[in-house]
Amino acid sequence: MDNWMELSFPSLSVNEGFARAATAAFAALLNPTIDELSDLRTAVSEAVTNAIIHAYGNDRNAMITLRCEAEGKKLRVTVKDTGCGIEDIELARRPFYTSKPELERSGMGFAVMEAFMDRVEIQSAPGEGTAVIMEKEMGRACGS
Numbered sequence: 001m002d003n004w005m006e007l008s009f010p011s012l013s014v015n016e017g018f019a020r021a022a023t024a025a026f027a028a029l030l031n032p033t034i035d036e037l038s039d040l041r042t043a044v045s046e047a048v049t050n051a052i053i054h055a056y057g058n059d060r061n062a063m064i065t066l067r068c069e070a071e072g073k074k075l076r077v078t079v080k081d082t083g084c085g086i087e088d089i090e091l092a093r094r095p096f097y098t099s100k101p102e103l104e105r106s107g108m109g110f111a112v113m114e115a116f117m118d119r120v121e122i123q124s125a126p127g128e129g130t131a132v133i134m135e136k137e138m139g140r141a142c143g144s
Contacts, residue, residue: 003029004069011052011062011081019048019066019079026068027075030138039116040075040136046109047079047132055083055130073137082129089122 005026009015020041027040048064056062067078086092093110114120117134124130 001069001071004067006065006067008063008065010060011056011058011064012060013049013052013058015064016045016048016052019064020044022066023068023077026070027138030070030073030075032138033140036136036138036140040077040138043113043116043120043134043136044077044079046112047077047134050109050132051079051081051083051130055081055085057084059083073139075136075138077134077136078131079134080129080131085126085128086122086124086130087126089124093122 003026005022007022009018023044024037024041027037032040044066048066051064052058062081062083065078065080067080069076069078093114110120110122113132113134117136119133119135121133122130123133
């Protein structure tokens, strides 16, 4: 690993934008294209929003951890919570599935992450929390 950063913040919806901005600032060191930065910001937004809404049910005292790691041109972003966890990861990954239909959620969070990142891994256990690990190679269009 060439470089890394980690931060924790309360599970507040206003911090979703902070997480996006912090990740984009870290990724800027890898000379990403505008499209890569946009994709990254969208995927991080989805992961953090999932933690706020699904893991903690808007518990303002809960914490989310964001970790970014760079190795060469590869960026790895981990969004971790210690919330309720996911009972059926494969079901949760299905487009349009949501565990909170009463909140009019689209159920596209994981599908969006997978569309915008090169790799998405979900580690979760009921009652223990979830880690969403996303990877993307940056600066591809630059010929590096």
